[in-house]
Amino acid sequence: MRSLRHWVDGKEWQGTSGRAGDVFEPATGQVAARVPLASSADVDAGVDAASRAFDEWRETPLGRRARVMFAFRDLAERHKDDLARTVSAEHGKVVADALGEVARGLEVVEFACGIPHLLKGAHSEQVSTDTDVHSLRQPLGVCAGITPFNFPVMVPMWMWPMAVACGNTFVLKPSERDPSASMLVAEWLADTGLPEGVFNVVHGDREAVDRLLTHPDVRAVSFVGSTPIARHVYETAAGAGKRVQALGGAKNHMVVLPDADIDVAADAAVSAGYGSAGERCMAISIVVAVGSIADALVDAIRARTGALVVGPGDDPASEMGPLVTVAHRDRVAGYVDAGVGEGAQLVVDGRGLVVDGHADGFFLGPCLFDRVTPQMSIYRDEIFGPVLSVVRVDTYDDAAHLLSENPYANGVAIFTRDGGAARRFEREVDAGMVGVNVPIPVPMAYYSFGGWKQSLFGDTHVHGPEGVHFYTRAKVITTRWSDPATRGPDLGFPTTHE
Numbered sequence: 001m002r003s004l005r006h007w008v009d010g011k012e013w014q015g016t017s018g019r020a021g022d023v024f025e026p027a028t029g030q031v032a033a034r035v036p037l038a039s040s041a042d043v044d045a046g047v048d049a050a051s052r053a054f055d056e057w058r059e060t061p062l063g064r065r066a067r068v069m070f071a072f073r074d075l076a077e078r079h080k081d082d083l084a085r086t087v088s089a090e091h092g093k094v095v096a097d098a099l100g101e102v103a104r105g106l107e108v109v110e111f112a113c114g115i116p117h118l119l120k121g122a123h124s125e126q127v128s129t130d131t132d133v134h135s136l137r138q139p140l141g142v143c144a145g146i147t148p149f150n151f152p153v154m155v156p157m158w159m160w161p162m163a164v165a166c167g168n169t170f171v172l173k174p175s176e177r178d179p180s181a182s183m184l185v186a187e188w189l190a191d192t193g194l195p196e197g198v199f200n201v202v203h204g205d206r207e208a209v210d211r212l213l214t215h216p217d218v219r220a221v222s223f224v225g226s227t228p229i230a231r232h233v234y235e236t237a238a239g240a241g242k243r244v245q246a247l248g249g250a251k252n253h254m255v256v257l258p259d260a261d262i263d264v265a266a267d268a269a270v271s272a273g274y275g276s277a278g279e280r281c282m283a284i285s286i287v288v289a290v291g292s293i294a295d296a297l298v299d300a301i302r303a304r305t306g307a308l309v310v311g312p313g314d315d316p317a318s319e320m321g322p323l324v325t326v327a328h329r330d331r332v333a334g335y336v337d338a339g340v341g342e343g344a345q346l347v348v349d350g351r352g353l354v355v356d357g358h359a360d361g362f363f364l365g366p367c368l369f370d371r372v373t374p375q376m377s378i379y380r381d382e383i384f385g386p387v388l389s390v391v392r393v394d395t396y397d398d399a400a401h402l403l404s405e406n407p408y409a410n411g412v413a414i415f416t417r418d419g420g421a422a423r424r425f426e427r428e429v430d431a432g433m434v435g436v437n438v439p440i441p442v443p444m445a446y447y448s449f450g451g452w453k454q455s456l457f458g459d460t461h462v463h464g465p466e467g468v469h470f471y472t473r474a475k476v477i478t479t480r481w482s483d484p485a486t487r488g489p490d491l492g493f494p495t496t497h498e
């Protein structure tokens, strides 16, 4: 069995805690590796390495920082199959989906390649006599990233390429459930010539996180995970005086208006509901069928759901893999039991699915509920599994009301052929990311990703322009070089203008 290590100061490091956790292979149910769980002292070692590396790295010319990003992008592109297979083995998602995750992560690296341009400041000439103003953005210092299990490559890449390109050093605390991908990334970054200590990986659980949140040398914390932990991270790190962005959970709705193309909408609902076994923060978990479309839409989703091939992630025939742990699989199955008990109509039942040759894998087949109501737990709670619920409403206004009551607001989608209705929806809906005939509207890397309400604590989204903003602080410099012809004292308050 493999034993993982931390990555501190440019090399693997055992740590001193003596604590370790199991990393499972969800397709077989076997333990694939052991991961060290850092003590506070281990976290301190990672932060110290990052602190020592900061002064040199912040002085490193912009072009050289950009070249590290180009080199990493090149290495990762060449070895993306290894990365995707590593993700698939520990997370369970199918390899094609893992490759998609790698590609979306690398888009942020590509965006970070443009850091010389992104860090350009502004300049105003002659704001007063002989006086000019310019602004610049400077790095913060040591930044920490704490990430969830469901995108072990992409979510860290929402953070570290932006932080590092901006001149910061970084300590990543990846999910302890699928930690190996971060180690490959660390090795490849070392191969690009990135100085030791600029990028560190410290594995762990709550103890490691809580130390990062309060460590005096950590200047900024980026977190992605469930809403209760996101709230804890935000409150603790902000209370310790740090800059924080904490992205939380979701319950994403897809509204289907009566004029929508049923096949297009059903394909989208199935792809976005069951892709990655529903373990995506942008997964669709609620389909809101408006008016007369409901019967035909449920039939179309049912037909597609029943035909999905569930199997191990490394089998090219598989469309959906297992869930990440047995505990999570059982929790999701428990929600299906609860939905039945609460009176929803279970149209497709994935419980009891056994995949040939993988009897101990953490599999659950896709489940589809119809006639779900907002009072039910399967409607209210984030399930994070392959469970899609259809809610029937009479009008657009009923659908809009559901969305306004939703405590989460990560992604939302509308399916319609009516441009006017879509335009009204996109302007009125309270959500950070909106799709029109697009079920998973994840922004490109040159925009910023983030939700509203309880899907985000803090006010800055990740990557894109807001990523640059988050990982730098602004300085404004006012400069006067007096013309010798007009020099002289002036005791007036410095106003503008003359």
Ligand code: NAD
Pocket: 146, 147, 148, 149, 150, 151, 155, 173, 174, 175, 176, 204, 205, 206, 209, 210, 224, 225, 226, 227, 229, 230, 232, 247, 248, 249, 250, 280, 281, 382, 384, 410, 450, 451, 455
């Ligand atoms: P999680 O909240 O359990 O864990 C996230 C991170 O927090 C991990 O690194 C974990 O080690 C750490 N952690 C766990 N418990 C902790 C505690 N008590 N104190 C301090 N740290 C703790 O999330 P997960 O199960 O790994 O990931 C799934 C969740 O992430 C879902 O809720 C999903 O919606 C959310 N997510 C959100 C986004 C987004 O962009 N909003 C993206 C991906 C995932």
